[in-house]
Amino acid sequence: MSVAVIGAGAFGTALAITLGRQGPVTLWGRDVAGMQAERQNPRRLPDVHFPDDLTVSTQLETALAADILLMAVPMQALAGFVSSHDLSGKTVVACCKGIDLNTGFGPAKILETAQHAAVLTGPSFAADIARGLPTALTLACSQDAVARDLQAQLSTPTLRLYRSADVIGAELGGALKNVIAIGCGAVMGAGLGHSARAALMTRGFAEMQRVAGAYGAQADTLMGLSGLGDLTLTCTSDQSRNYQLGLALGAGRAFDASVTVEGAATAQALRRVAADRKLDLPICGTVADLVDGHVDIKGAMDLLLGRPLKEE
Ligand SMILES: NC(=O)C1=CN([C@@H]2O[C@H](COP(=O)(O)OP(=O)(O)OC[C@H]3O[C@@H](n4cnc5c(N)ncnc54)[C@H](OP(=O)(O)O)[C@@H]3O)[C@@H](O)[C@H]2O)C=CC1
Numbered sequence: 001m002s003v004a005v006i007g008a009g010a011f012g013t014a015l016a017i018t019l020g021r022q023g024p025v026t027l028w029g030r031d032v033a034g035m036q037a038e039r040q041n042p043r044r045l046p047d048v049h050f051p052d053d054l055t056v057s058t059q060l061e062t063a064l065a066a067d068i069l070l071m072a073v074p075m076q077a078l079a080g081f082v083s084s085h086d087l088s089g090k091t092v093v094a095c096c097k098g099i100d101l102n103t104g105f106g107p108a109k110i111l112e113t114a115q116h117a118a119v120l121t122g123p124s125f126a127a128d129i130a131r132g133l134p135t136a137l138t139l140a141c142s143q144d145a146v147a148r149d150l151q152a153q154l155s156t157p158t159l160r161l162y163r164s165a166d167v168i169g170a171e172l173g174g175a176l177k178n179v180i181a182i183g184c185g186a187v188m189g190a191g192l193g194h195s196a197r198a199a200l201m202t203r204g205f206a207e208m209q210r211v212a213g214a215y216g217a218q219a220d221t222l223m224g225l226s227g228l229g230d231l232t233l234t235c236t237s238d239q240s241r242n243y244q245l246g247l248a249l250g251a252g253r254a255f256d257a258s259v260t261v262e263g264a265a266t267a268q269a270l271r272r273v274a275a276d277r278k279l280d281l282p283i284c285g286t287v288a289d290l291v292d293g294h295v296d297i298k299g300a301m302d303l304l305l306g307r308p309l310k311e312e
């Protein structure tokens with residue numbers, strides 16, 4: 001089965017590198033001529049050289065002819081890409097994390113025009129995958145035979161994939177942890193301490209479980225790699241861009257708006273989710289307000305700490 005990665009950012013490039021170490025893979029991006037010549041992605045993964053079996057393509061048609069497509073464009077670009085390309089007959093794996101702001105859909109729903117849709121998610125920094133450091137992710141697909149096939153095709157000696165049938169749980173784990181990571185970064189950026197971060201992570205995780213439950217996800221999915229695992233990584237490492245945005249917000253510093261920070265749009269999308277499904281999501285709502293500039297970090301903390309006392 002041929003494999004192509006669509007989107008040559010940090011994550012798409014890292015996936016193509018690890019897959020290209022064990023067999024042929026095509027990497028398509030909008031602006032990859034330099035990568036083709038240099039055999040590396042100097043902007044997003046400098047100094048990691050492409051394996052010989054990785055073909056960089058500027059021809060989208062060539063890439064889309066592959067049997068398995070890994071979609072590694074940012075979440076807010078996924079629907080636009082899918083609506084302008086024919087994915088029928090394809091097995092498509094969403095590698096992005098988030099909720100589409102326009103529709104409120106996750107990646108699997110957006111990919112429903114494909115023959116088979118799956119989600120690849122969990123704790124992994126692109127740089128770690130590209131360097132061949134050990135990584136474990138969740139591969140979620142509702143069709144067991146497809147899940148097993150993808151698990152076999154996409155696992156590598158350093159990238160260990162666990163199967164799950166709970167697609168909605170897996171994608172929500174990956175989407176929601178980014179929002180909490182922004183909040184944790186803000187706490188640390190404002191110098192509020194490790195205890196406050198632990199509280200925010202834990203209560204944020206409670207909100208993640210509330211949302212996932214409302215969508216019918218299995219409770220134990222959130223306890224796995226795509227939920228607790230990715231929450232832990234992203235809320236504790238300054239390699240995370242979501243956490244970095246939070247650090248900047250907490251410290252009152254500017255942040256480069258061109259950086260992909262999926263949790264920012266997802267926090268906005270969650271406002272609608274909370275209203276539609278009548279969910280109490282104070283941390284996610286406060287992160288949305290912080291990102292929007294409706295409150296500063298002091299106002300955010302006052303909002304959260306001033307809520308009526310309740311049972312855990
Ligand atoms: N980086 C990481 O460690 C991880 C990232 N992810 C997820 O992967 C997804 C992508 O993130 P990441 O690779 O890091 O982001 P980057 O910012 O590194 O790259 C995004 C890439 O998407 C391309 N792109 C943007 N819009 C479009 C479009 N409309 N059509 C085609 N290509 C487009 C960009 O192209 P251009 O350069 O031309 O703008 C760029 O190559 C996110 O959802 C993220 O959460 C998941 C796990 C780890």
Ligand SMILES: O=C(CO)COP(=O)(O)O
Nearest residue numbers: 122123124125240241242
């Ligand atoms: O999803 C990630 C780690 O699993 C990458 O996190 P950031 O998008 O915050 O950099």
